[in-house]
Amino acid sequence: MTATVERTSPEVTPSAFRRWTASDSFSAWAFLIPFLVIYLLFLLYPVVQAVIMGFFDWDFLDISDRTFIGLENYGRMFWGTNMTWDATHIWQWRILGLLGVPLIIRAKRRGSITRTAMIALVVGLIAVFAIAMGVHPGVDGRWYDSQFWGSFGNTLLFTVMSTPAIVGLGLALAIALNRPGRLVGFLRTLFFAPYVLSVAVLTLIWAFLLNPTTGLIGAAFESVGLEPINWLNNTTWAMPAIVVTTLWWTVGFNLVLFLAGLQDIDKSQYEAADIDGANGWEKFQFITVPGLRRTTLLVVTLQIIASFQIFGQVFIMTRGGPNGATRVAIQHIYESGFRDFELGYSSAMSLFLFVVMVGISVLQFKFFPEEG
Amino acid sequence: MTTATTTPPRTQTTEERAHRNRKMRSRLFMAFLFVAAIIWIIPMVWMFSLSLTPNNILQLDTTNLLPQSPTLENFSDVISVGLTPRWFLNSMIVTGVTTLFTLILSAMAGYAFARIDFKGKKLAYPLVLAGLMVPKEAMFVPLFLMFAEVEQHNTFHALALPRIAAPLGVFIMTQFFTAIPNEVEEAARVDGATRWKTFTTVMLPMAAPALTALAIFTFVLTWNDFLWPLVSATQREMFTITTGLASLQGNFAQATELGALMARGVVASLPLLILFVIFQRQLIRGISIGSGGKG
Numbered sequence: 001m002t003a004t005v006e007r008t009s010p011e012v013t014p015s016a017f018r019r020w021t022a023s024d025s026f027s028a029w030a031f032l033i034p035f036l037v038i039y040l041l042f043l044l045y046p047v048v049q050a051v052i053m054g055f056f057d058w059d060f061l062d063i064s065d066r067t068f069i070g071l072e073n074y075g076r077m078f079w080g081t082n083m084t085w086d087a088t089h090i091w092q093w094r095i096l097g098l099l100g101v102p103l104i105i106r107a108k109r110r111g112s113i114t115r116t117a118m119i120a121l122v123v124g125l126i127a128v129f130a131i132a133m134g135v136h137p138g139v140d141g142r143w144y145d146s147q148f149w150g151s152f153g154n155t156l157l158f159t160v161m162s163t164p165a166i167v168g169l170g171l172a173l174a175i176a177l178n179r180p181g182r183l184v185g186f187l188r189t190l191f192f193a194p195y196v197l198s199v200a201v202l203t204l205i206w207a208f209l210l211n212p213t214t215g216l217i218g219a220a221f222e223s224v225g226l227e228p229i230n231w232l233n234n235t236t237w238a239m240p241a242i243v244v245t246t247l248w249w250t251v252g253f254n255l256v257l258f259l260a261g262l263q264d265i266d267k268s269q270y271e272a273a274d275i276d277g278a279n280g281w282e283k284f285q286f287i288t289v290p291g292l293r294r295t296t297l298l299v300v301t302l303q304i305i306a307s308f309q310i311f312g313q314v315f316i317m318t319r320g321g322p323n324g325a326t327r328v329a330i331q332h333i334y335e336s337g338f339r340d341f342e343l344g345y346s347s348a349m350s351l352f353l354f355v356v357m358v359g360i361s362v363l364q365f366k367f368f369p370e371e372g
Numbered sequence: 373m374t375t376a377t378t379t380p381p382r383t384q385t386t387e388e389r390a391h392r393n394r395k396m397r398s399r400l401f402m403a404f405l406f407v408a409a410i411i412w413i414i415p416m417v418w419m420f421s422l423s424l425t426p427n428n429i430l431q432l433d434t435t436n437l438l439p440q441s442p443t444l445e446n447f448s449d450v451i452s453v454g455l456t457p458r459w460f461l462n463s464m465i466v467t468g469v470t471t472l473f474t475l476i477l478s479a480m481a482g483y484a485f486a487r488i489d490f491k492g493k494k495l496a497y498p499l500v501l502a503g504l505m506v507p508k509e510a511m512f513v514p515l516f517l518m519f520a521e522v523e524q525h526n527t528f529h530a531l532a533l534p535r536i537a538a539p540l541g542v543f544i545m546t547q548f549f550t551a552i553p554n555e556v557e558e559a560a561r562v563d564g565a566t567r568w569k570t571f572t573t574v575m576l577p578m579a580a581p582a583l584t585a586l587a588i589f590t591f592v593l594t595w596n597d598f599l600w601p602l603v604s605a606t607q608r609e610m611f612t613i614t615t616g617l618a619s620l621q622g623n624f625a626q627a628t629e630l631g632a633l634m635a636r637g638v639v640a641s642l643p644l645l646i647l648f649v650i651f652q653r654q655l656i657r658g659i660s661i662g663s664g665g666k667g
Contacts, residue, residue, distance in 0.1 A: 027567045028490035035481040035542060036496070042515065042537035043503050049514035063520050176405055183402065189652060190409040193416065196644040196655075198596035200617035204637045205415045207621065208422075208434070214630065216418060219435040248415065253659060260660040302663055309509040312598040316618045330509055330599070337513050338603060347513045354510040361505045 047354070053347035060341035073348035077148050082141025085134045093156070097129035100363075148349065150324055151332035154239070158328065159307035162243045167299055169247065170254025175288065177255070178262045188259070192252030199249075199312035206245040207232065207317050232318050235325040242313055242326055249313075250306070254299050261295030262288070301364040308357050329353055423447070423634040430630045446635035455608060456636050459616035462528075462605075464643075466612060467594045470532045474541050474590045475583055482545025483571050487557065497546075503539035509599050516603050526610045531601055535594055541586050544661055548582040549575065581654075582661070588651045589658030595644055613640045 054073055059065040101122055108118040137143055177188050194202070210231045212218040218228030231241040269287045278286070311330035314320060320327030333353065337346030417437055422430060423446050424439035433440075450456050484490070485497050519530045552575070560570040576583075601612045611619065617640050620633060648655060 024488060025490040025492075028484045028488040028493070031480045031484035031488070031567075031571075032496065035477040036500075038477065038533060038537045039500065039503060039539060042518075042534045043506055043511075043539070044499075046511040046514040046518065047506065049518065050511060053514060053517065058517075063517060176401075183406070187405055187409040190413045192652075192656075193413065193645075193648065196592055196648045197416075197641050198614045198617070198644075199598050200614045200621070201419075201637045201641050204617065204621060204633065205419050208630065209415055209418070214434040216414070216435055248412070256656050256659050257663060298663065305507060309507055311509065312618075316621055333513065334599075334603070337516070343513060343517060350510050350513050354507065357507045357510065358505050 050347045050351045053344050054351050056344040058344035060343050073345045076144045080137040080143035082138045084138035089134050089136050094129045094133050100125050151327045152329045155329040158310050162307055163303045166247050170251050171258050173255045174258030194249050195252040202249050203316040233322050235322050238326045257299050261292045265291035419634050419637050423638045425631050427631045446631040449632045450635050450639055459611045459613040463613040466531045470535045470594045471587050471590045473536045478541030478545045481542045483549050485546040486549035500539045500542055525604050526607045530604045585654045585658035588655045589662050
C-alpha cells in the first residue's frame with residue numbers, strides 16, 4: 001500500500017474497462033449486498049431507532065410497554081425547577097467553547113467554509129455557550145436530572161485532562177524513539193504492549209497497583225516515608241488516577257500514529273537545516289511541528305472521540321465513585337437503561353452524546369482540511 | 373577540552389572528542405529511555421509475577437516483581453474453578469467469526485466500490501463513509517432493543533453482528549483495491565475470467581497484506597470489546613473473557629485469591645500478547661491505515 005489515500009470517492013475505471021459484462025451493476029450489488037444489509041441494519045438503523053425511542057417512555061422490563069411522551073425526555077435532561085440565567089455560570093467551560101469563534105473565522109479566511117456557514121456557526125456557538133449554558137436552576141431550584149450534568153461534565157473533564165497528556169507523551173515518545181536500531185525497536189514494543197490488553201485486564205492490574213495496601217505505588221510511597229494514598233477512594237485523586245491508567249494503556253496507539261507521521265517527513269529537510277547550523281529545538285519548531293500538523297490533528301480528534309466514550313475503566317475500577325467523582329456519560333446512559341429500566345430516556349441521552357461527537361468529527365473535517 | 377589547541381593534529385582530537393561527547397550523550401539518552409521503558413512495563417511484569425506466586429505468600433507480600441517460590445497452581449485453578457475456560461472459548465468463537473466475516477464482507481464491498489462502475493455508487497459509498505462517524509459506543513441502547521425484540525440476546529450472533537457492520541474495513545479495502553493498476557485485472561478479463569473468479573484468484577491474493585493488517589486489528593478490537601457484550605450477553609455462560617474477568621473484579625477484599633485472579637488476567641491477555649509478538653508489524657500497520665487512512 002504505497003498509494004496516498006484520501007477520503008474521496010474511489011476512482012472510476014477507464015472507459016474501455018467500464019463494461020465487463022452486460023450485468024455490471026448486477027455484479028456490483030452482488031458484491032455489496034452482504035455488507036450493506038448488515039451495515040444498514042446494525043449500524044445506521046440504530047441511529048433512527050434511537051431518535052424514535054427518545055420520544056417514548058419505554059420500559060426495559062416489558063419492551064412492548066411504551067408511551068409517547070413527546071419531548072419530555074429532553075426536558076428532563078436539559079431543564080429543572082426555578083430556572084434562571086447568569087452571565088457567569090460555569091464561565092470557564094463557556095469561554096472554552098467560545099474559543100471556537102476565532103477558529104471559525106480563521107477557517108473562513110482560509111476559504112474552507114462559506115460566509116453563510118461561518119455566520120451560522122458563530123451564531124450557533126454564541127447561542128450555545130454565551131446564552132444557553134448560562135441557564136441553570138436558581139435558589140431552591142434543581143435540575144430534573146442533576147446526574148446527567150454531573151456525568152457528562154465528568155466525561156468532559158476526563159477528555160480535557162487526558163487528551164493533552166496522552167497526545168503530548170505520545171509525541172514525545174515518538175520523537176525520542178524515531179531512530180533506527182534493534183534496541184529502539186524493542187523499546188517501542190515495550191511502550192506499545194499495554195495497548196493490546198483488554199480493559200478488564202487493565203483494571204485488574206491498576207486497581208491493585210493503586211491499592212494502598214497491595215499495590216506497588218503504595219509500597220513505593222512507604223519506602224520513602226510517605227503515607228500511601230487510597231487513590232481510587234479519594235474524590236480529588238480518583239479522576240487523575242483514571243487518567244494515568246488510561247495514559248499507560250493507550251499512549252502506544254498515539255506513539256504508532258506519530259511515528260508514522262514522523263517517517264513521512266522528508267529527511268532532506270533536516271539535512272539542509274544541519275548545513276544551515278540549526279539546533280535541535282529549531283529543527284523541531286520549523287520542520288517537525290509543521291510536518292506533523294496533519295498527524296497531530298488526526299491524533300487529537302481520535303483521542304477526543306475515544307475519551308468521550310470512556311466507560312470500562314471507571315465502571316470496573318470505581319463504579320463511578322467515590323461520591324460520583326468519576327461517574328461518566330456512558331455509565332449514566334447504561335444505568336438509566338439497564339438499572340433504572342428507562343430505555344427511552346437512556347436513548348435520548350445516547351442521541352445527545354452522539355450529536356456532540358459527530359459535531360466534533362464534522363468540525364475537524366471542516367476546519368482542519370488535510371494539507372500536503 | 374581544557375588544553376589550548378592550535379596545531380592541526382590537535383584540532384582533530386577535539387573534533388573526535390566532540391564526536392565522542394555526542395555519542396556519549398546519545399548513549400545516556402538511550403539508557404534513560406531504556407529505564408523508562410522498563411518502568412513502563414512493570415505493571416505487566418507484576419501481573420505475571422503475582423499469577424505465578426502461591427496465594428498464601430501473596431497474603432503477606434504482593435510487591436515482588438519476581439515470583440517467590442513460583443507455582444502453576446493459580447493456572448490450574450483457572451481451569452478447574454469457575455467459568456473462565458468457557459468465557460475464553462466464547463471470546464475465541466465471537467472474535468474468530470467476527471474477524472472472518474469482517475474480512476470477507478469488507479473485501480467484497482471494497483472491491484465493488486473500487487473496481488466496478490455502477491449505478492448508485494455515488495450514493496452508496498458516501499453512505500458507508502458516513503458510518504465512520506457513528507461512534508461505536510453511542511448506539512448500544514437501540515441495538516439492545518432490536519435484539520431484545522426478536523429475543524436474540526445471549527447468542528454468538530448477537531455478539532458478532534454489530535461488529536461486522538463496521539465500515540472501517542470497507543474503507544480500507546476500497547482504498548487498497550483502488551490503488552491496484554488496471555492491467556492486472558485486464559489480463560484476467562481478457563482470459564475470460566468472471567468478476568467473481570478475478571476477485572478470488574487475482575485480487576484477493578494481492579490484498580493479503582491489507583487483509584492481514586485488517587484481521588489483526590479487528591481481532592484485537594473484538595477480543596477487547598466490553599460495552600456491547602456487557603449489555604447483550606447477560607447469562608454467565610455467555611460472558612466473553614473480557615466481561616467475565618470484569619465480573620470477577622466486583623468484590624475487592626478478595627486479596628486471598630489475588631494470584632488466581634491475576635492468572636485469569638494472564639490467560640485473558642495471552643492470545644493477544646502472542647498475536648502481538650508475531651504480528652506486531654501488521655497490527656501497527658492496521659492502526660495507521662485504519663485511523664489515518666494511509667499506509
